[in-house]
């Protein structure tokens with residue numbers, strides 16, 4: 001629980017360690033309240049590389065902290081719970097990538113969602129996030145694009161970039177995939193006229209019911225700019241904190257599906273865990289071997305280069 005005492009201790013430890021706390025929108029609200037920066041994976045990845053602090057506490061899952069370490073190898077990167085991992089980050093086989101490279105040769109690019117391990121990134125030509133995937137896939141010179149690991153985001157991108165042959169892998173986010181079209185239809189019936197804002201990690205039968213499909217940042221922007229009072233939000237419930245901050249005083253209400261989408265790995269991150277890793281220097285994330293780190297870093301750097309304008 002976030003007490004005034006804990007808040008003061010974190011502030012003191014951050015100062016002593018020359019640390020900043022970066023939190024993803026999906027972690028519990030009390031952790032977001034302790035953070036210096038809250039954002040989606042694109043915003044946090046870009047920011048991590050530019051911050052002057054010598055220590056980054058990454059309140060999120062492992063692939064996020066790993067990406068920060070790859071882009072800032074001289075900084076100390078700490079995780080409040082080193083076991084917080086994203087199951088989708090592992091959902092692709094090396095053989096899938098090798099088979100596509102053999103079939104399409106130089107006319108293939110491998111685009112890798114940042115929700116992936118450093119090793120998976122190292123097999124890829126460029127990383128993408130849900131904010132910039134469409135723009136980056138469109139900008140690639142190759143016509144064939146193997147999209148890994150998320151099949152739902154890959155399918156969404158394929159629908160937006162008809163010029164490309166987007167080849168899908170079979171990975172998925174179990175939390176977004178569990179949101180059903182039936183519960184979205186029921187919500188729409190009970191809230192006539194409420195815009196439906198969906199993350200493209202949801203299945204296609206859900207995103208096709210959406211008025212806006214986009215990253216968590218794009219969902220927040222759409223809700224903040226919208227004229228409606230009620231919004232149906234189809235992503236992890238943790239984003240509620242940012243929606244309420246951005247729309248404070250506007251009288252807007254946010255409705256999440258009854259399946260209550262919460263990511264158990266993001267929920268491992270607690271305020272006490274943030275304080276403990278600052279206190280003890282625990283949960284340090286190391287660099288992978290150079291044979292993995294160099295190509296993974298290159299894929300991330302290419303994303304920052306191609307996706308710089310949002």
Ligand code: SF4
Pocket residue numbers: 026061085086087088089115173174175176236263264265266
């Ligand atoms: S919400 Fe889904 S994609 Fe995001 S960290 Fe959790 S399991 Fe992974």
